[in-house]
Amino acid sequence: MQTRLPSTKDMQAFIMTSKHLKFTLAAEALNVTQGAVSRQILGLEKKLNVILFHRHARGLSLTEQGREFLPLAQKIIDDLQSAVEKISAIKPVIRLKAPSCITTWLLPKIMAYQRAFPEQKVELTSSIEHDVKLSSGDFDAIICYADVINDSSLIQQKLFDEYLTPVCCASFLPEGRSQLTISEMSDFPWLHSTPKQSDWALWLEAAQGHLSSSKHNQHFATLDLAVSAAKEGFGISIGDVMLASLDVNAGRLVMPHPLQVKSGKAYYFLYAATSKKKGLEALMNWLLEH
Structure with a gap:
């Protein structure tokens, strides 16, 4: 009688469970429920008539058969993907x-x-x-x-x-000038991409050795939102030099202070x-x- 072959979903569930050794983490990676992964592994073990995992109170471990099957299963999935890409008319x-x-x-x-x-x-x-x-x-x-x-x-x-520096729209600069002092910048709202205002704090510490603050502060969920608000003239944001370069070159932003601080990230x-x-x-x- 011909052996019933495992499905690719069963094989992928086995590979991911072998990687994480927890049904919950494998389920998150596969975007399915924990119960679905558990049932797939049980079904695979039944088809193969072997136990692939030892079940422990705090997780799983591969059996000898599981360790032997893992590289074979991975090769099958990889070869299948390569074969599909090779003959498919759809661009990879x-x-x-x-x-x-x-x-x-x-x-x-x-x-x-x-x-x-x-x-x-x-x-x-x-x-x-x-x-x-x-x-x-x-x-x-x-x-x-x-x-x-x-x-x-x-x-x-x-x-x-990442190198950090203030960015703002060109209209913030006094006529005939390309720079602002920190005191002058504090007259404008400061735009922050984190609740802790960490980007401004890092830059200010490097600029003057101590923190100062603006008269007005506005917080955003992400760096790109803060920088977008700066482009619209709502205040001065701390931006990444590389990411802001396109807007600076196009004249949508200026860097009103020469100091650029490496963040470590x-x-x-x-x-x-x-x-x-x-x-x-x-x-x-x-x-x-x-």
Whole structure:
């Protein structure tokens, strides 16, 4: 009697559960319920007639058969994906997730990449979260904002370091001047991208060794919202030098003070070291070079 083959969903559930060793975390990564993952693993074990996981009070561990099956299952999924991409008339898609604040910098580069490589499509999703997590099955790669990345399971490339400086519309500058003092800047509303006003605090400490404050303060949920408000003339925001450069070059923003402070954080391009998705390294190198 022919053995009933597992479905690809069962195999992906097994791979993700092996990675996290908890049904709850595997379910979150696959965007399904914990019960669904548990049932898939039980069904897979029944089809194979083996126990793949030891169940413990605080999690799971692979059995000997589970450890033996894991690389085989991963190869099957990878080979199937490669086969589909090879014969499919549909262009392969790189699913990329990035913080919303970086999209103005990112979009022109992605469009240029797709013009250079028309056979490759990039599908961009933005998020207001900075610590975007790479979740298999959802995205092929992410751009992450962090101080350091310590994960040997990921291929990573720093795109650029964050340097902070004030930004505002040109109408804030007195006629014939290109700069403002900190005292002059405090006459305008200060726009903050965090409740703790940490970006302004970091820059002010480097500028004068102590904190000061504006007569008016306005808070926003993200850096791009604060910078957008600055472009509209609602106040002065702390912006990232690289991300603000397009608006500065176009005259939509000015940098009214010469000091640029390195925050210690950076933007990284990340993807799984085990990924077989074509074009990931080429896209990463394109963003780095351009």
